[in-house]
Amino acid sequence: MYKYDTYDQAMVDARVAEFRDQVHRRLEGHITEDQFKPLRLMNGLYLQLHAYMLRVAVPYGTLSSAQMRMLGDIADKYDRGYGHFTTRQNIQYNWIKLEEAPDILADLATVEMHAIQTSGNCIRNTTSDQYAGAAADEVVDPRPYAELIRQWSTFHPEFNFLPRKFKMAVIASETDRAAMRLHDIGIRILRNAAGALGAAFYVGGGMGRTPMIAPCIRDFVPIDQMITYSEACLRVYNRYGRRDNKYKARIKILVHELGKDEYTRQVEAEFAHLLTQNIEPPGAELERIAAMFADPPFEAGVPDSFERSDPAFALWADTNCLPHKRPGYIAVTISLKPAGGIPGDASADQIRLMADLARDYSFDELRVTHAQNIVLPHVRKADLYAVWQRLEAAGLGTANLDRIGDIIACPGLDYCSLANARSIPVAQKISQRLAPREQEIGELKLKISGCINACGHHHAGHIGILGVDRKGVENYQLSLGGCEGADTSLGQITGPGFDEDGIVDAVEKATQVYLANKQGSERFLDTYRRVGMAPFKEALYG
Amino acid sequence: MADVQFRFRNDEPVGDPGVTVDAFGEQSNASAVRLEPGDDARDLLPHLDRIRLIEVNFPVFGDGRGYSAARILREAGYGGELRAVGEVLVDQIAHMRRCGFDAFAPEVPLDPADAEAAFARYGDVYQPTTDGRAPIWQLRHG
Known part of the structure; x- marks a missing residue:
């Protein structure tokens, strides 16, 4: 795991002091809420429906036991005894007092953690493959590259006020377990025919109200130019991304409106210029970081099977x-x-x-x-x-990875001030209803968003649910056939939406159509792709 | 026009207000120009040798295009005054300084003590820019 040196530690310590000062100025009334808002957001502090919510960064999803223990202690000390792990591999606390937020950051800093850039129109926490360092199919461990990006993107002075938030993911295997192509920049570390390490850049993916799958704009950037190329991608976006409409401000819209070729041309021109500016960290820095991600001392000759009698x-x-x-x-x-x-x-x-x-x-x-x-x-x-x-x-033995009960859901209207509908009760009802048939249904990724911003990734769900507000009543749209990973696809809406109980029935019907049409070892997604929407529509609306 | 509140240069300040980029193209004797967020800083690159002051306007602090404009000008070797004007807030000035701004004329003057603390907050930085500070990776590896 990465360990802070004195430079990294000084950075987070300075941040705590800065934020304490900002909160103090706000509480004293020296700055307005409008002026304070972007500052608290860049520390992951949101004002939600009932309280402040603090989002803590977990870079590329990796934690030590000491860090994890601190996350539990913070839940007890400052929140209501629990925390919520998020789709950006972070954790957030929903019941935070503004005046205590600086103390939480100070506690986090004691275990090399922070909330820097977990919100705001800046480069957010970089995500990665959750099996990095363990997966058999990875070319290298992707986390050293993610850490290099973490440092480069931390307080990057040029990119604090981008048109919109900016999310990056780094993977290093052919199987994509991080939804890489649904990011503003997705990077896949790979080797070329000559065996040299490099980065394929996928730019302009995202979910939200206009979901797009990122095109590959460069299939091989030499690894010692990865940061420079990233900076070129960001600079073109910072200069030309739309700022007139926040719903059209993500980089996916720029890439779409310019066209992939024109965006790429501009990036390549900026890249050629930036190569003259010597902004790339040296190979020695990457080696320093990579050494901290060396394999732990695995034992040889340990039994390769386990007792299965229970x-x-x-x-x-x-x-x-x-x-x-x-x-x-x-x-x-x-x-x-x-x-x-x-x-x-x-x-x-x-x-x-x-x-x-x-x-x-x-x-x-x-x-x-x-x-x-x-x-x-x-x-x-x-x-x-x-x-x-x-x-x-401890109630943590649920056997449902990638099953229908393994639902991704945003906080929804129970917490979020942007939401149009509740997500959590719908997730609870679906998992309650279908848990008994989970094993029979097999792999089925169900994702729920409580508004069009798509924090619950509904576009990428084999079954996706989008909560909308229809004349003051919560209404849920169903979509089928979304998928993240190597064969990324976006879900298609089945037809008119349902009320809260109706959507639970609709999901159950969709699983019945699958089971009735399933051939061989097909997953839900495979069957849907083969038979298409028609039989599902018939069952839902016929 | 707001007064210059902080200036990190020793030369004589230019008194003239900056002209627009369009007007600048037509007035061959102008030495001060004002960039708006939608202007392309690269249009000025052929004329840098006769420019002594570039004002970069931030009509709203959340529009970050001026940061890229500043770096582009400095990367091209511009050595004259680069002044941030408009909605320049205390929590932005350190980032602006790193991008190459060396003068600040906030619409609403800043508390001097807050500003001093902000400029000094981060001792070391991760990224090299043209502000002359060695990035942390250089400090680590020499």
């Missing part, structure tokens, strides 16, 4: 665990989606328990996934049963 355990192991690059190890996903629960929520005690498990069984590491779950990346198969027993006892 059927509940075997089901969980088969559902929630992924193969590891090292024999005898396995990557464990802890589902934060119990049937009827709030997706992504964990209590302070659960957070601390996961920290303990990471310390005892996973080389002190955890990951937050963009699907709002937690990963223990490096568990010995011999320890798997013990890990499961402790999870199960």
Whole structure:
């Protein structure tokens, strides 16, 4: 894992002091709420419906056990005893007092954490593959490149007031587990035919009200020019992205309106200029960072199987665990989606328990996934049963990774001041209703957004649900066929929307159509792609 | 026109207000020009040797195009005064300074103590710009 040196630590410490000063000036009335708003937003502090919400950055989703424990302690000390893990691999707290926010940042800084740029029209937390360092199919661990981007993007003086927020993701395997092409910039680290390391740049993807899949604008940027190329992409956007309409201000609109070729031409011209400015960190810096992501001391010769006599355990192991690059190890996903629960929520005690498990069984590491779950990346198969027993006892043993109950949902109208409809109760009802048939239905990614901003990624759901306000009544639109990953696609709306109970029935009907039409080992998405929308429409509206 | 409140230069300030980029093209004797957010800073590059003052206007603080304009001018070797005008707030001035601004004429004057603290807040920085500060990676590796 990355460890701060004195420079990194001084940076977050200075930020705490700065924010304390800003909050003080606001509380004293020296600055207006309008002037304070962008400052608090750049520290991840939102004013929501009932209280302030603080979003804490978890760079590329990686946490140590000490950091995780602090997240649990903060939930107890400053919030109502729980936290909410987000689709940007971050955590947010929903019941924060403005005057205590600087103290939270100070506590975070003691474990090398912060809330820098978790909001605002700047470069947000860079996300990555939650199985980085454990996945068998990665070319390299993508996190050193994400860390290089974290440092470059932290307080970048030119890019604090972009037209709109800006999200980057870095992966290093062919299988995309980070929805890379649905980002403002998606980077895939790869090797070219000559074996040299480089970065493929996908620019202009995103969800929101105009979902777009990012086109590849350069299939190979030499790795020692990745930061310079990123800066060129950002500068063109900062200068020419639309600022007249916040709904058309994301880079995807610029790339779309200019056309990929013209945007690329402008980036290449800026890149050629910036190459003369020596802004790229040297190879030694990348090596310094990469050394901190070296493999933990895996043991050789540990058993490569585990006892499966407990059927509940075997089901969980088969559902929630992924193969590891090292024999005898396995990557464990802890589902934060119990049937009827709030997706992504964990209590302070659960957070601390996961920290303990990471310390005892996973080389002190955890990951937050963009699907709002937690990963223990490096568990010995011999320890798997013990890990499961402790999870199960804490209500964390749900076996539903990528099943219909593993729902991504935004906070919705229960918390968010932008929302048009509630997301959480819909997620709770669906998981409650369909949990008993989860294993029969198999892989099915269901995603719910409570407004058109699409924080719940509904465009990318095999089943997507969008909450809208129709004449003062919450109404839910259903879409089918969305997908993130290598075969990224956007969902299509089935037809007229449903009320809250109607949408639960509609989801159930869609699963019935799938099961009736399923051939062989087809997943829901495969069947939908083969048979098309017609049979689903017939069942829903016929 | 707001007064210059902070200036990090020793030369004599230019008294004339900046002319628009369009007017500048027609007035071959103008030495001060004012850039609006929609102007292309690169239009000025052929004329940098006769410019002594460039005002970059921030009509609203949230419009960040002026930061790129400033860096483009400095990267091209512009050595004259680069002045931030308009809605220039205390929490933006350190970033502006790093992008190459060396004079500040905020519409609403800033509290001098707050401004001094803001300029000095971050001792070291991650990115190289043309402000002359060595980035942290250079401090780490020499």
